[in-house]
Every structure is written in C-alpha cells, then in structure tokens.
Amino acid sequence: MTAAAEGRSPQPRRLPPWVRAGWRVGSSIVVTLLGLLGLTFFIGRMLPIDPVIAIVGEQAEQSTYDMVYKQLGLDRPLYVQFGYFIRDMMSGNFGQALFTGNRVIDDLRRVFPATIELATFAICIGVFVGVPVGMLAAVYRGRAIDHVARMVGLIGYSSPTFWLGLMGLVIFYAALGWVGGPGRLDVYFIDVVDLVTGSVLIDSAIAGEWDVFRNAFSHIVLPGSILGFASMAYISRMTRSFMLEQLGQEYVIAARVKGLSKWRVIWRHAFRNILVQLITVIALAYAFLLEGAVLTETVFAWPGFGRYLTAGLLAGDMNAVLACTLIIGLIFVGLNLLSDLLYRLLDPRTR
Amino acid sequence: MQKWRYALASALALALAGPVGSPATAATPKDTLVMAWNLDALITFDPAQIAEINGNDIIRNVCDPLVEYKLDDVSKIVPKTAESWSVSEDGLKLTFKLRPNLQFPSGKKATAHDLAWSMHRVLHLGFGASANLTQWGFSKDKAEQQIVATDDHTLVAHLDKPYPLQLILSAAFANQVTQLLDKEEGMKNAKVADGKSDHGNAFFKTAPICVGPYKVRTWNANDVVILERNDNYYGYDAYAGGKPALRRIVYRHVPESGAQRLQIEKGDIDVARLLNSDDLKALSSNKDVHIEQTLMHGFTYLVFNAADPILSNPKVRLAFRYLIDYEGLGKTVIQYLGAPRNSLVPIGAYAALNEKEGLPFKLDLDKAKQILAEAGYPQGFSKKYILSANTPNPPIAQHIAANAAKIGVKLELEQMADAHLFQRARNREFDVLQIGWGAGYPDADSMISRHAVNPDNRAEAKLAQYPSWRSSWQDQKVNQWAEAAKMERDPAKRIAMYADIQRYMLENGPMAYIYQTVRSIAIRKDVVKDFQIGPFWVAYGTAKK
Numbered sequence: 001m002t003a004a005a006e007g008r009s010p011q012p013r014r015l016p017p018w019v020r021a022g023w024r025v026g027s028s029i030v031v032t033l034l035g036l037l038g039l040t041f042f043i044g045r046m047l048p049i050d051p052v053i054a055i056v057g058e059q060a061e062q063s064t065y066d067m068v069y070k071q072l073g074l075d076r077p078l079y080v081q082f083g084y085f086i087r088d089m090m091s092g093n094f095g096q097a098l099f100t101g102n103r104v105i106d107d108l109r110r111v112f113p114a115t116i117e118l119a120t121f122a123i124c125i126g127v128f129v130g131v132p133v134g135m136l137a138a139v140y141r142g143r144a145i146d147h148v149a150r151m152v153g154l155i156g157y158s159s160p161t162f163w164l165g166l167m168g169l170v171i172f173y174a175a176l177g178w179v180g181g182p183g184r185l186d187v188y189f190i191d192v193v194d195l196v197t198g199s200v201l202i203d204s205a206i207a208g209e210w211d212v213f214r215n216a217f218s219h220i221v222l223p224g225s226i227l228g229f230a231s232m233a234y235i236s237r238m239t240r241s242f243m244l245e246q247l248g249q250e251y252v253i254a255a256r257v258k259g260l261s262k263w264r265v266i267w268r269h270a271f272r273n274i275l276v277q278l279i280t281v282i283a284l285a286y287a288f289l290l291e292g293a294v295l296t297e298t299v300f301a302w303p304g305f306g307r308y309l310t311a312g313l314l315a316g317d318m319n320a321v322l323a324c325t326l327i328i329g330l331i332f333v334g335l336n337l338l339s340d341l342l343y344r345l346l347d348p349r350t351r
Numbered sequence: 352m353q354k355w356r357y358a359l360a361s362a363l364a365l366a367l368a369g370p371v372g373s374p375a376t377a378a379t380p381k382d383t384l385v386m387a388w389n390l391d392a393l394i395t396f397d398p399a400q401i402a403e404i405n406g407n408d409i410i411r412n413v414c415d416p417l418v419e420y421k422l423d424d425v426s427k428i429v430p431k432t433a434e435s436w437s438v439s440e441d442g443l444k445l446t447f448k449l450r451p452n453l454q455f456p457s458g459k460k461a462t463a464h465d466l467a468w469s470m471h472r473v474l475h476l477g478f479g480a481s482a483n484l485t486q487w488g489f490s491k492d493k494a495e496q497q498i499v500a501t502d503d504h505t506l507v508a509h510l511d512k513p514y515p516l517q518l519i520l521s522a523a524f525a526n527q528v529t530q531l532l533d534k535e536e537g538m539k540n541a542k543v544a545d546g547k548s549d550h551g552n553a554f555f556k557t558a559p560i561c562v563g564p565y566k567v568r569t570w571n572a573n574d575v576v577i578l579e580r581n582d583n584y585y586g587y588d589a590y591a592g593g594k595p596a597l598r599r600i601v602y603r604h605v606p607e608s609g610a611q612r613l614q615i616e617k618g619d620i621d622v623a624r625l626l627n628s629d630d631l632k633a634l635s636s637n638k639d640v641h642i643e644q645t646l647m648h649g650f651t652y653l654v655f656n657a658a659d660p661i662l663s664n665p666k667v668r669l670a671f672r673y674l675i676d677y678e679g680l681g682k683t684v685i686q687y688l689g690a691p692r693n694s695l696v697p698i699g700a701y702a703a704l705n706e707k708e709g710l711p712f713k714l715d716l717d718k719a720k721q722i723l724a725e726a727g728y729p730q731g732f733s734k735k736y737i738l739s740a741n742t743p744n745p746p747i748a749q750h751i752a753a754n755a756a757k758i759g760v761k762l763e764l765e766q767m768a769d770a771h772l773f774q775r776a777r778n779r780e781f782d783v784l785q786i787g788w789g790a791g792y793p794d795a796d797s798m799i800s801r802h803a804v805n806p807d808n809r810a811e812a813k814l815a816q817y818p819s820w821r822s823s824w825q826d827q828k829v830n831q832w833a834e835a836a837k838m839e840r841d842p843a844k845r846i847a848m849y850a851d852i853q854r855y856m857l858e859n860g861p862m863a864y865i866y867q868t869v870r871s872i873a874i875r876k877d878v879v880k881d882f883q884i885g886p887f888w889v890a891y892g893t894a895k896k
Contacts, residue, residue: 048767050774055394057402058773059788059801060479062813065777067477100572101394101556110571166609174613181619182610184574187385187601191569191577301605303574311391311573316770 025337033329034086040325041082041318049316054099072098085322094323099315104323107308112327113198114184115297115305118227119289121220125228126235126285131278133232134239138247139266149236156233161226165299168222180219182301189215223300227293231285238281242274276347283335290331378618381896382598384879387605387614388624390576396567397555398530399473399480404789407527411888412578412600414530414561415586417447417466417506418520422885425648425793426701428520431586432466432531432562433506436520442513442840447506447524454583455533456566463500468534470498472550482816483526483791486800487519488512515840517701522792533560564595564892576602578891586892596895615640615873621896622882623873627742631687634873641876646690647886648697648797649789649868651747656782657861658823662734665859666726672712672863673719674754680866684746689866694853695798697867699886702795702849711857720758731759737775738785740766747865748785777815779823787868788818793886795849796837803856804833824861 015023052068053060073081088095094104137149172179180186184200189212193204201220204212246252247270255265292306305324312320379385392403398414401407418436421427433447453461473481474494481491488511489497499507510519523529537551537560557570564586565578578600603620605611611623612630616637626634634640653671655662662668677691685691694709696702703709723729738748745766752762762783767775775781790797803826805819806812814820829852836848856862872889874882883890 048774049770051770053770053773053777057479058777059791059816060402061482061816064477064479064482065815099391099394102572107572111573166607169610169613174617177617181614181617182605182607183603186619187379187383187603190575190601299607299610301603301607301610303571303604307573307606314768314770 029333032333033326036325036329037086037322038082040322041085042078044313044316044318044321045078045081047316049314051098051316051318054315054317085319089322089326095319097312097320098317099311099320104319107320108305108323108327109198111303111305111308113195114303115290115292117199117201118220118224118293118296118302118304119286121224122227122231122289123282123286125225126231127282129228130232130235131239134236135243135266135271137236137240138243139262141244146240149240153233153237156229160295161230161293162295162299164226164229165223165296168226169299172222178218179222180215182299184216184219184302185212186215186219219300223296223302227289227296231289234285235278235281239274239278242277243270246270246273272346276343279342279346280339283339287331287335291328379621379878379896380599382596383601384597384599384622384891384894384896385601385603385620386622386624387603387611387620389606390573390602390604391606393570393572393576395556396559396570397552398469398527398532398559398561399476399550400478400552400556401527402479408888409567409576409578409602410527410530410559412565412891413563413567414527414532414559415563416526416529416531417524418529419525420521420793420885420887422883422890425699425886426521428517428525432461432529433524438516442516443510445508445510445516445519445524447508449504449506450585451504452585453531453562454585455560455562456581456583457560458583459533459535460503461531461533461562462503463506464503465534466506466529466531467498467500468537469532470529471495472532472537472552473528475548476550476552480526480528483523483528487514487523489523512838513840514838515842515845517842518794518796518837521701521794522797526792530559531562536560565600568599573604575604595892597891600891612873615875618875618878621875621879626687626871626873628684628687631871631873639875639877641874642687643872643874643882643884644687645870645872645884645886646698647789647868647870648700648793649787650692650695650697650864651689651744651785651787651866651868653751653863653865654776654781654784654786654818654822655861655863656779656784656823658779659734659782661728661732662782664726666722667728668861668863669858670719670722670726670758671751671755673715673722674751674758675712675863675865676714676750676754677710677865678713680747680750684743684750685866685869687869687871688743689869691865692867693857693864695802695856695860695862695864696795696849696853697790697793697798697886700790700793700795700797702846704850704853709853714754716754716757719754723758723760729759731755731761733761733763734782735765736762736783736785737765737767737772737781739769739772739787741769744785776818776821779810779821784821789868795853796833799833799849799852799856800837802862803829803852803860806830819861822861826859829855 051072052065056064056068069075073084097104097107100107133149137146140146169181173181193207193209193212196203200216201213204216252265252270255269292304292309294306294310297304297307309321309324312324388405390405393405395401395406396410398410401410415431417431417433418428419431421429432449432453434450435448437446449463455461471494474484474489474491477491497509501507532555537555540554541551542549542553558567564581564584566581568579569575569577580595580598605614608625608627608630611626612634614620615623631642635642655668657663672693681691692698692709693712694704696704698706698709723731736748736752738744748764752764755762772786776784776786802818805817805825807814808820808823808825812820832848832852836845836852839845839848872884878896880895882894
C-alpha cells in the first residue's frame with residue numbers, strides 16, 4: 001500500500017525504478033485479489049443456499065428468521081453488501097463466521113496453522129523424495145528405476161486420496177499400529193501443550209514436551225505422507241522431464257568430454273539449470289497443499305483449512321468463504337512473487 | 352556433491368523412520384470417556400441459543416433444567432434443580448421449590464434469582480429456543496412479571512392458560528430454557544452494542560457457568576470438546592460412591608464413519624456416535640463392541656403440496672402410503688437408522704399410538720392403483736420430488752419412484768444440499784418433498800401442534816415453522832380438535848383425543864411418514880458400563896469404566 005500511496009505523489013516520473021516496479025506489482029495484486037473476491041462473492045450469493053437457516057435452525061419461526069436476515073444485512077442490495085465486506089476487510093475485520101459462531105479471523109488462526117503443518121510435512125516428502133527420484137529416472141531413462149518411478153508416480157496421481165487415506169489407516173494404524181489414528185493427538189496428550197504457533201509439532205518441541213511431540217509426529221506421518229505422495233508424483237515427473245531436456249544439451253556432452261565425472265556434470269551443471277523451473281513447480285505444489293485437502297482432512301479428522309472452507313461453502317457462509325478465498329489468493333500471489341525473486345537470485349540471466 | 356548426498360540420505364532416512372516413529376497409545380484413560388462424533392454443527396453452548404442436537408446432547412450434561420424426562424421413559428417427569436412443584440387451583444400459577452444445595456462449579460450458591468434471570472434472558476435474546484417459552488404464552492415484554500423468584504428457593508411461573516401439568520412441564524420446564532446459569536457472571540460479562548445487552552451470550556457461548564454434573568473445560572471448534580466433573584454438583588447423592596466415576600468426557604471430532612469404526616475397533620475411543628449402516632453392520636459382529644439402538648423422536652417423511660390440484664386430493668396422498676415397502680426398507684436401507692412408522696406421534700411420546708396401530712400401511716401396488724383410480728387418476732400423473740442428497744434419502748426416494756412408476760405415477764427426483772432443501776420447504780416450493788423433522792418434547796402435542804395444526808394457511812402468514820403450513824394444508828376440524836386436546840386436563844381423555852387425531856391424520860394428513868429415527872451408538876462393552884442413552888440426549892453421569 002505504501003507503494004500505491006507513493007505512486008500517487010505529484011512527481012511520478014521522477015520515481016526510482018524500484019518504486020515503479022513495486023507500484024506495478026502492488027496494483028496488479030490488488031486488482032487480482034479484488035476480482036477474485038468479487039467473483040467469489042457474487043457467485044456465492046447466487047447459490048441457492050440460505051445462510052440464515054444455518055443460524056436459526058430449520059424449525060425456526062419466520063419472525064426469528066426475518067430478524068437474523070436483517071442482522072446479516074441480506075436485505076441490502078448485493079453491491080452494497082460487497083462494499084461493506086471490502087470496507088470491513090480493509091480494517092482487518094472479516095466478520096463473524098455464521099456456521100461456527102466465531103470471528104472468522106479467530107477460526108483462521110486455529111485452522112490455518114494445522115494446514116500449514118500438514119502441507120509443510122507433505123511438501124518436504126514431495127521434494128526430498130520426488131526430486132532425487134526424478135533425477136534418477138532421467139539419468140537412467142528407460143531402465144528399471146525409470147519404470148518403477150513412473151508407475152509409482154501414476155499411482156500417486158490417480159489414487160483417490162480418500163481411499164488411500166482409509167487404506168492407510170486400516171493398514172498402518174489399525175492392523176500394524178505403527179502410526180496414530182485420526183486427529184492431531186491421542187487423547188492423553190490433548191491440552192498438555194498450549195498452542196502458540198498453532199503447530200503441535202513446533203509448540204511441543206518449544207515446550208520440551210517430547211512425548212507430545214512424538215505422539216503428534218505419529219499422527220501427522222500418515223496424512224502427511226499421503227498428501228506428500230501426490231506431490232512427490234508430480235514433482236518427480238516434472239524433475240524428470242526438465243532433466244531430460246538438459247541432459248540432451250551440448251554443454252553436458254562438452255563437460256563430459258572435458259573429463260568431468262557423470263554425477264558431477266549432472267549435479268553441478270544440469271541440476272543448476274533446472275533449479276529455476278523446479279522452484280516454480282514446488283511453489284505451485286506447496287500452494288495447492290496450503291489450500292487444504294478436504295478429503296484427507298476429513299478422513300484424518302484434521303481440523304484444517306480445507307474442511308473449514310468446504311463447511312463454510314455448504315452453509316452459505318460468505319464471510320468465511322471470502323476470507324478463505326482471500327488467503328488462497330494471497331498464497332498464490334505470495335508464492336509466485338517468491339519464486340520470481342528466487343529466479344533473480346538463482347539465474348544470472350534474469351538480472 | 353557431498354552435500355546433496357547427505358541431503359538425499361537424510362530425506363530417505365526421515366521417510367523410512369516415519370512409520371516406526373512412535374507407536375500409537377492404545378486404550379483410553381480409566382477416568383475419561385472418549386467419544387467420536389461429528390461436531391460440525393456445534394456453534395454455541397449458550398442454552399438460550401442452542402438449536403441443534405449435538406449441542407443439546409452436551410449441554411444436558413452441563414446444565415440442569417428444572418425438571419427432566421426420565422431417560423428410559425420420557426413420558427414421565429422427574430425432578431432436577433426443582434425438588435418439588437405445585438399448581439394453583441385455577442391452573443394458572445406454577446410454583447417450583449428449588450433444592451437447597453444448588454451450587455455452581457466454583458462452589459458459589461445458585462438461587463431461584465439466577466434461574467429467573469436465565470429464563471428472562473432466553474426471552475430477551477429471542478433465538479429459536481425462546482419458542483419453547485413463547486408458545487406457552489411467555490413473552491419478552493412481560494418476562495419479569497411472568498417468571499418471578501419469590502425467594503432464593505422458590506420460582507413462580509404465571510401461565511396465560513391452564514395447560515395440563517404434564518404437557519407444560521414436558522414442553523417448557525424440562526427444556527433447555529430452564530437451565531440455570533450464573534446471573535452475576537452473565538451480567539458482569541454482558542456486552543452492550545447499540546444500547547442492547549447480549550445478556551452474556553458471547554461469554555456463555557464457550558463457557559456456560561451452570562448447575563450440572565459436568566462443566567465445559569475445553570472447546571476447540573471442529574476438533575475437540577472436553578467436559579470435566581463438577582465437584583460441587585448437588586446430584587451426586589444419586590450416584591453410588593457419591594460422584595460420577597468419570598472425571599472427564601472427551602468428544603473428538605471425527606467426521607468420517609470409517610475412521611470412527613477403526614478407532615473403536617482399536618480401543619482408541621470408547622463410544623462411536625456417528626456410524627453409517629455399513630460400519631454398524633460390520634461392527635455388529637465384533638464381540639468387544641455393543642450397538643445400542645434408541646428410538647428418537649424424529650421422522651423422515653413425505654410432504655405433499657396441497658396447493659397442487661392433484662395432490663390436494665386426500666385419496667392421491669393415501670395411494671402414496673401404499674407405495675412404500677416399509678418392512679423391506681427397515682431391513683435394508685434404514686437398518687440401524689430408523690424404524691418404520693406411519694403415525695405422526697413417535698413411539699415413546701405421551702399419548703402415542705402403539706407400534707401396531709401406528710404402522711397400518713404396507714406395500715400394496717394393487718390397492719394404490721385402485722385408490723388412484725377412485726381419485727380420478729387411473730392413468731397416473733407426473734410430479735417433481737425433491738430430497739436431500741444425504742444418505743439414506745436417495746435410495747428411499749428411488750424405491751418410492753420405482754413403485755410409483757408401476758402404477759403410472761412419474762416422479763422426477765431432484766437431490767440437493769440440506770440448506771437448499773430447507774429453503775425450498777419453507778417457501779412451499781415443491782410438489783412432493785422428502786425431509787426430516789425432530790419433535791421438541793415427548794408429548795403428542797409436539798408433533799400435532801406443528802404437523803396437523805395450521806393456524807393460518809395464507810401465504811403471507813409465512814408460518815414456515817409449521818410443516819402443515821409448508822404443505823398448504825389446513826383442516827379447521829383438526830385445529831379445533833388439537834386445541835381441545837391440548838387444554839384437556841383429564842389425562843385419560845387427553846390420551847383418547849390424541850389417538851383420534853392420529854388415526855384421522857393417518858388417512859387424511861398431508862404427510863406420509865416413512866420411519867421414526869433410530870440412533871445407533873457403538874460402545875466398547877468391555878470398557879464402558881451404565882451408559883444411559885435417551886431419545887433426546889445421552890447422560891454420562893452414571894457411566895463407569
């Protein structure tokens with residue numbers, strides 16, 4: 001917003017280039033987010049779902065219904081409702097979530113860290129397994145490891161997470177007892193550690209409650225791995241194709257001819273060149289994970305963002321839905337910006 | 352190069368170490384009851400606002416009303432915070448004597464003044480729950496004169512009409528609207544906006560301070576609710592050993608039935624509250640698990656829009672009742688979920704028709720065809736039929752539509768989300784509607800006053816809380832009949848009158864009732880004992896492990 005304010009200063013032509021760039025980026029972000037919110041709002045209001053019923057109950061009297069209808073401002077024209085929403089949002093007030101009865105901001109403080117924790121765990125698996133697997137598949141193209149990687153990737157892509165989740169629970173939780181069940185903690189450990197960051201893993205580690213940490217870890221392993229599996233499939237396939245493209249380049253052959261070892265060429269030369277593209281892929285994969293995974297969250301009783309958004313949608317709760325939309329928009333914009341910045345850092349040609 | 356190798360090696364180690372990181376802890380704590388449920392609908396613990404079944408179930412274990420239905424026979428009333436009550440000669444004044452030893456969890460004394468304030472605020476706040484008082488003549492404007500604490504232990508209620516004692520106790524005074532909250536805390540923490548007080552609504556939302564066996568210790572929305580024993584509860588004399596055995600009650604939010612089943616099989620939870628038919632069937636052969644089935648006071652039924660020229664014909668509606676294979680559905684689609692019933696008063700309610708008389712219809716296509724012909728539609732007709740997309744609604748509708756097609760009636764099914772369906776129902780936008788309803792109290796009046804009585808059939812009356820109005824059906828004879836039965840103070844006569852209304856509605860009413868809701872709860876029988884399940888809520892005070 002500072003950039004925007006400065007952009008309206010009386011001598012715009014004399015502004016330094018970074019301010020102009022900032023203004024350009026800032027204004028496009030604001031327009032994007034406004035467009036996103038507007039679209040969500042108007043589509044949401046056209047859905048044949050009545051938010052009042054969620055509050056007053058289906059058996060309520062019409063007078064109670066009318067009272068709440070007015071309280072929610074639903075009697076005003078749509079554009080006025082939208083205007084009020086934007087005004088409140090500017091001052092950081094997302095209003096009440098009707099279907100939880102809390103302020104939306106408080107709900108988000110609770111559900112979003114749970115999703116960040118899960119998504120971060122998953123993306124770590126996606127990256128630390130997916131990238132090496134993709135590299136190996138490219139280097140040993142057509143060999144056994146390539147086929148195995150492709151098959152595993154295909155399963156990762158195509159298995160419904162709901163089914164994978166339940167099967168995972170049946171095998172690793174119910175039958176083998178290797179991991180914790182649905183929920184973030186066993187009943188013994190609920191309420192032991194005060195949540196500060198919202199991530200049970202981090203908070204328990206800070207508090208030095210290692211029993212809680214181990215228990216939380218046993219609960220996140222399965223949903224995290226299942227989500228991570230899908231990202232891994234995506235990341236490894238992309239890594240493979242980027243790598244294949246590089247391995248066919250003349251500079252690779254030249255480096256080999258110079259006498260460099262095969263793996264040195266791969267890591268030092270080829271990998272550096274795919275890094276930029278890879279970061280975009282990883283950022284996108286992470287953004288998708290942060291949107292929340294409704295089905296995984298449902299199966300694993302994970303009180304996260306995806307379930308919150310879906311419940312809000314089904315209840316016709318526009319305050320909650322719009323706040324979530326804004327966050328998703330910000331995630332995508334933020335990660336895109338971040339990967340742009342990393343481009344500049346990693347690829348000298350873009351400077 | 353080296354660095355990458357290390358990174359790769361540690362990533363693989365992490366991935367492999369994961370599954371064996373920490374085995375889950377089996378079994379639940381000895382002094383804690385752990386239940387899995389779907390807590391999505393829970394939005395408040397303020398008794399003045401609670402409007403859904405989960406919230407009511409929990410609050411019944413936190414806040415005691417004046418009187419209560421007996422759990423195993425809800426047509427009987429038992430004392431709770433009131434130890435006795437009496438009614439004046441003219442039937443217009445009810446006097447409740449409160450127990451002398453009522454205390455809030457902090458140890459502070461609770462009095463009739465707290466209770467009067469608690470009831471006044473229900474009326475002033477005017478949420479849906481206030482209808483439990485307003486429909487008996489109590490009003491916001493006269494609240495302070497109608498409900499009066501005459502001393503610390505006496506509460507007097509002035510009625511507008513001499514209602515039968517059984518009815519008014521069951522409908523109003525056993526309801527959550529007489530739950531006793533802490534007046535001092537409520538007033539201290541009340542928020543005022545635009546000159547209007549919220550009477551502690553925001554404060555009690557997460558932490559109701561009540562007289563009851565448990566108190567709310569933790570509530571993380573869509574995650575967990577933890578109740579803790581109230582060590583200053585008066586009712587402990589009733590329990591062997593002086594106190595409920597269980598110190599804590601934990602509700603975990605587990606929205607997926609399959610996940611609940613795995614948890615109870617493994618012993619990570621003691622009670623699974625929300626299982627689907629398949630999982631219940633699978634669990635029924637597990638020797639460690641017992642499935643307790645309780646008839647609830649709710650129905651799934653068809654509504655016919657009487658504004659439609661064809662459906663306004665009682666014979667057409669009667670024909671529909673013969674299109675349903677109640678017995679077959681009971682054994683398949685609604686096994687564990689419902690018990691077939693046609694009468695609008697649920698089994699267990701005061702003055703309900705018995706099981707046999709309440710289920711006179713059975714699948715009979717010939718008879719349906721014959722009645723339809725008598726009604727003047729031998730060739731059938733086409734109608735739209737709307738329903739919820741949630742189980743078990745779609746297979747029931749498909750079953751009915753398939754049978755209807757056999758007698759020439761074409762039903763075009765349209766499934767939708769509940770919120771949409773409710774809106775269509777409340778706006779009278781349907782031909783045939785399949786929907787559910789829960790009775791508010793265990794008396795025939797609860798259903799009859801909403802499903803049979805329609806005080807004003809005009810569209811602008813907007814009596815959407817009456818399913819009879821939604822169906823555009825009105826019968827003045829039934830209106831008068833029901834009013835007379837409601838005011839009849841001779842119990843035998845009252846029961847007989849309600850039986851007549853039920854019989855009349857079976858043949859003529861605008862609804863075809865399919866089944867009475869059954870609540871099936873899976874319990875670890877090796878762990879939990881004396882778990883009391885009623886048709887309106889579950890009481891944990893007596894449970895042992």
